[in-house]
Amino acid sequence: MSNFSSQLRLSSSLLKHLKHQINATSSTTSASAAAMMFERRSFTTTEGSRPTIVHKRSIDILHDPWFNKGTAFSMTERDRLDLRGLLPPTVMSSQQQIERFMVDLKRLEVQARDGPSDPNALAKWRILNRLHDRNETMYYKVLIENIEEYAPIVYTPTVGLVCQNYSGLFRRPRGMYFSAEDRGEMMSMVYNWPADQVDMIVVTDGSRILGLGDLGVQGIGITIGKLDLYVAAAGINPQRVLPVMIDVGTNNERLLKDPLYLGLQEHRLDGEEYISVVDEFMEAVFTRWPHVIVQFEDFQSKWAFNLLQRYRNTYRMFNDDVQGTAGVAIAGLLGAVRAQGKPMIDFPKQKIVVAGAGSAGIGVVNAARKTMARMLGNTESAFESASSQFWVVDANGLITEERTNIDPQALPFARKAKEVGHQGLREGASLVEVVQQIKPDVLLGLSAVGGLFSKEVLEALKGSTSTRPAIFAMSNPTKNAECTPEEAFSVLGDQLIFASGSPFNDVKFDGVIGHCNQGNNMYLFPGIGLGTLLSGSRIISDGMLQAAAECLAAYMKDDEVLKGIIYPSISSIRDITKEVAAAVVKEAIEEDLAEGYRDMDARELKKLDMEEIKTYVKNNMWEPRYPTLVYRKE
Numbered sequence: 001m002s003n004f005s006s007q008l009r010l011s012s013s014l015l016k017h018l019k020h021q022i023n024a025t026s027s028t029t030s031a032s033a034a035a036m037m038f039e040r041r042s043f044t045t046t047e048g049s050r051p052t053i054v055h056k057r058s059i060d061i062l063h064d065p066w067f068n069k070g071t072a073f074s075m076t077e078r079d080r081l082d083l084r085g086l087l088p089p090t091v092m093s094s095q096q097q098i099e100r101f102m103v104d105l106k107r108l109e110v111q112a113r114d115g116p117s118d119p120n121a122l123a124k125w126r127i128l129n130r131l132h133d134r135n136e137t138m139y140y141k142v143l144i145e146n147i148e149e150y151a152p153i154v155y156t157p158t159v160g161l162v163c164q165n166y167s168g169l170f171r172r173p174r175g176m177y178f179s180a181e182d183r184g185e186m187m188s189m190v191y192n193w194p195a196d197q198v199d200m201i202v203v204t205d206g207s208r209i210l211g212l213g214d215l216g217v218q219g220i221g222i223t224i225g226k227l228d229l230y231v232a233a234a235g236i237n238p239q240r241v242l243p244v245m246i247d248v249g250t251n252n253e254r255l256l257k258d259p260l261y262l263g264l265q266e267h268r269l270d271g272e273e274y275i276s277v278v279d280e281f282m283e284a285v286f287t288r289w290p291h292v293i294v295q296f297e298d299f300q301s302k303w304a305f306n307l308l309q310r311y312r313n314t315y316r317m318f319n320d321d322v323q324g325t326a327g328v329a330i331a332g333l334l335g336a337v338r339a340q341g342k343p344m345i346d347f348p349k350q351k352i353v354v355a356g357a358g359s360a361g362i363g364v365v366n367a368a369r370k371t372m373a374r375m376l377g378n379t380e381s382a383f384e385s386a387s388s389q390f391w392v393v394d395a396n397g398l399i400t401e402e403r404t405n406i407d408p409q410a411l412p413f414a415r416k417a418k419e420v421g422h423q424g425l426r427e428g429a430s431l432v433e434v435v436q437q438i439k440p441d442v443l444l445g446l447s448a449v450g451g452l453f454s455k456e457v458l459e460a461l462k463g464s465t466s467t468r469p470a471i472f473a474m475s476n477p478t479k480n481a482e483c484t485p486e487e488a489f490s491v492l493g494d495q496l497i498f499a500s501g502s503p504f505n506d507v508k509f510d511g512v513i514g515h516c517n518q519g520n521n522m523y524l525f526p527g528i529g530l531g532t533l534l535s536g537s538r539i540i541s542d543g544m545l546q547a548a549a550e551c552l553a554a555y556m557k558d559d560e561v562l563k564g565i566i567y568p569s570i571s572s573i574r575d576i577t578k579e580v581a582a583a584v585v586k587e588a589i590e591e592d593l594a595e596g597y598r599d600m601d602a603r604e605l606k607k608l609d610m611e612e613i614k615t616y617v618k619n620n621m622w623e624p625r626y627p628t629l630v631y632r633k634e
């Protein structure tokens with residue numbers, strides 16, 4: 001809901017309510033005395049005895065500083081006032097609320113020390129967050145106009161710190177919470193959300209937030225950060241976005257013991273029980289908003305893949321970590337080939353070592369292998385040949401067919417034991433050994449292990465057979481990056497191509513600049529969502545994702561790429577997103593998936609050429625401008 005209109009409605013209804021109270025008092029009582037009396041009465045009644053009559057429900061009550069109790073609303077009150085789902089599931093006493101607030105206040109200094117390189121990051125986040133709660137138009141204007149400065153605050157890395165400390169930072173709720181305790185209720189509680197139209201949902205279960213592990217209900221912060229980029233980069237109307245947390249418990253022992261934790265304090269549901277909760281959520285949101293797009297974010301690997309397969313042919317959904325990351329990585333990998341002065345068609349010759357076999361790592365290898373195979377003619381032997389270009393290393397070392405209990409997602413990338421034997425390697429070989437023996441063109445990290453690309457590993461990469469080796473240290477947030485650009489450039493010199501998931505500054509040494517690219521799925525997911533919305537495609541196909549990745553790869557000019565700049569600057573994210581969305585729309589039309597959006601039906605869409613599609617996309621991007629408001633009685 002727009003804060004702008006809600007504030008207007010809120011203050012007028014508050015006035016109405018106040019007037020009513022004033023009229024009920026003696027006619028000689030002055031308005032201010034009556035207001036004071038009303039105020040006193042509200043406070044005494046909420047303490048117990050007589051109830052307070054309120055003329056509002058749902059989100060309006062949460063945004064009313066007079067009546068809001070935040071997490072202290074009891075479950076019966078939540079049901080009575082249509083608040084179910086609009087607050088984290090734990091009911092807290094007013095004393096606990098104060099404790100939570102005080103812990104947060106006192107922790108500020110420590111957070112500043114442990115957090116992102118900007119010691120004021122969290123203070124900036126608080127100021128922006130308060131603006132977000134007060135005035136969304138102004139908030140997004142500030143964000144769009146200063147995206148380079150504030151993306152690292154509302155998104156990675158600071159959003160990681162925000163999630164870690166969400167219990168303390170929580171003030172006004174934003175988004176919806178569907179918990180394991182809401183089973184059987186979701187179909188009705190989804191109507192507690194005040195907006196009749198929702199275009200984009202970003203949902204998490206909090207099980208793997210960035211590289212920070214299981215943060216339970218606190219993971220809602222990442223969905224808010226991603227949706228901020230949907231508004232800022234893709235121009236999705238902020239009144240039509242919905243951050244969602246599916247709280248099925250947490251396996252984080254610290255949170256399970258924390259008396260101030262806001263989520264369900266029980267171990268995570270698993271198996272069929274878990275699936276039934278997510279199924280119920282999907283059914284509920286698609287019943288209320290049949291055209292919504294759901295982005296799955298930061299689910300632990302096993303559920304990321306499982307739920308993607310389960311829903312992708314029925315619902316308009318995608319998994320950002322598996323599919324968005326893959327597209328961004330492919331664009332960067334193609335950029336690295338061009339940076340070597342080679343044509344993109346040489347991509348299938350690249351030797352790629354990937355550290356990390358989770359949702360992101362496997363997503364990347366899968367998509368990169370498909371891209372190589374397509375370049376080689378898409379035959380079975382092309383596929384075989386493409387497979388031989390990847391060496392995947394996880395927490396237990398190099399993955400080969402000899403691995404016991406191999407994760408089914410990693411199985412297709414397990415190397416043959418005999419083959420790696422010839423390469424001087426074996427099952428479980430360490431990363432440094434793999435780099436030493438393979439001498440890869442690319443070393444890509446999606447391991448969530450900060451510093452994994454140690455000096456030894458970087459020294460080993462000096463043996464790369466490439467003229468311009470590439471490092472993608474893609475794990476987030478900053479402290480989880482596999483190495484810093486300083487570490488990488490200092491060992492490998494200025495011919496290195498470097499990208500990281502969270503932003504770092506360029507490195508200056510010996511009079512040259514080592515470019516630090518940001519390789520983050522933020523360059524694709526907003527365009528994938530917007531393109532899907534505007535095409536009206538029923539599903540998000542592999543072709544649409546591939547078109548998005550190719551568009552991003554083509555966005556960079558030759559002279560930039562030759563300088564080692566393989567990803568655009570975030571300052572142009574709105575333009576990139578428009579291009580990516582247009583590519584997605586075009587592909588959806590070509591695959592006959594596009595059913596149209598609003599006045600633009602499928603037939604009209606088919607008549608558009610690429611330039612017209614871009615104009616259509618641009619014209620449908622929301623801009624942060626104040627609309628004229630007119631009051632009408634309800």
Ligand SMILES: NC(=O)C1=CN([C@@H]2O[C@H](COP(=O)(O)OP(=O)(O)OC[C@H]3O[C@@H](n4cnc5c(N)ncnc54)[C@H](O)[C@@H]3O)[C@@H](O)[C@H]2O)C=CC1
Nearest residue numbers: 210211356357358359360394395447448475476501520521
């Ligand atoms: N830059 C970007 O756009 C994105 C970055 N990421 C980042 O990727 C990281 C991983 O995400 P997921 O794949 O979802 O996590 P995950 O937990 O599913 O996978 C992590 C993988 O790393 C492996 N690993 C752990 N220790 C290792 C070691 N010492 N050496 C080699 N591998 C090791 C694990 O065995 C596992 O296979 C996170 O930090 C996340 O923030 C994820 C999505 C997008």
Ligand SMILES: CC(=O)C(=O)O
Nearest residue numbers: 210298321476520521
């Ligand atoms: C960027 C992102 O999606 C992640 O680190 O999980």
Ligand SMILES: [Mg+2]
Nearest residue numbers: 297298320321
């Ligand atoms: Mg993610």
